[in-house]
Amino acid sequence: MAKVRVNGREISLKANVKTVLDFVLTEGLIPDDVVVEYNSAILPRAYWGKTKINEGDRLEILSFVGGG
């Protein structure tokens, strides 16, 4: 199983997760609610389904929260 870093933590990908879109949906996230950085570059939503996650990749998954 591929090991990747998500939000600073190392995790093992589930077998059925191949792309960034797979990961977002498997985690139960709503695509419109999150922003993704893939290996330090912003990954527009249109590319999530085409972007394969490989061993050692770094993902940042962010969302808007309350703030002043």
Place this chain on the structure above:
Amino acid sequence: MEDILTIGGEKIRNRLFVGTGKFPSIEIMRKALLAARAEVATVALRRVDLKNRGTNILSGIPSGCRVMVNTSGARNAEEALRIARLARAGGLGNWVKIEITADPRYLLPDNYETLKATELLTKEGFSCFPYINPDLVLGRQLAEAGAEAVMPLGSPIGSNRGLKTEEMVKIMVEELKVPIIVDAGLGKPSHACKCMEIGCAAVLVNTAIATASDPINMAKAFSLAVESGRIAFLTGLPDTFHIARASSPLTGFLDTLEE
């Protein structure tokens, strides 16, 4: 004539901007924004907690209320750029409150990094609202860099201490052409009213509303105070005098009663 603040390509009628942090619930936040008739609300961007996900804050912001992301958490210009770009990729538009704090105790802004971030982000098409320590020279530099407004702090974020920087803010109001929006530290409606009385274009309030025992009522109180101060400023405040000036006529008194 209608009093409109034109800023970031938008026309704003309500000069109370509201931050969305620290509300007891998204529903209370939504009602508070409505009670304030807020037209601008700020949000932050953070890592999703995959184990404990919250509701999307944007779902609680009433339609018609513009959303401005802050770059809180950024410690330098580079990190602020990263947050602004991510927010735009997340569909939040071009408005960004540049907030760069390297001091964890007082959360005071790094003016130098803030100027750098403003210069770079305006070139990328962002409407920049830099949060700063009040300083006229920096204000001029930010205006030259294309900032939509400058946001001097009243006192440290969340401190509720009010407009401790009044003299410097007054100078900025007098000298700068860009709108001055006091951000941070306003704890009471009277603090917000004071900012408007001295000619600030708007104020941003979060903690004092969000952590009130009734945020909805407090939002209304701040909204009224901001409107009141604005009307007073537009009307012109009176001169002050050292000794009394009678309001009632000084003639036509009754005779002194005989003992």
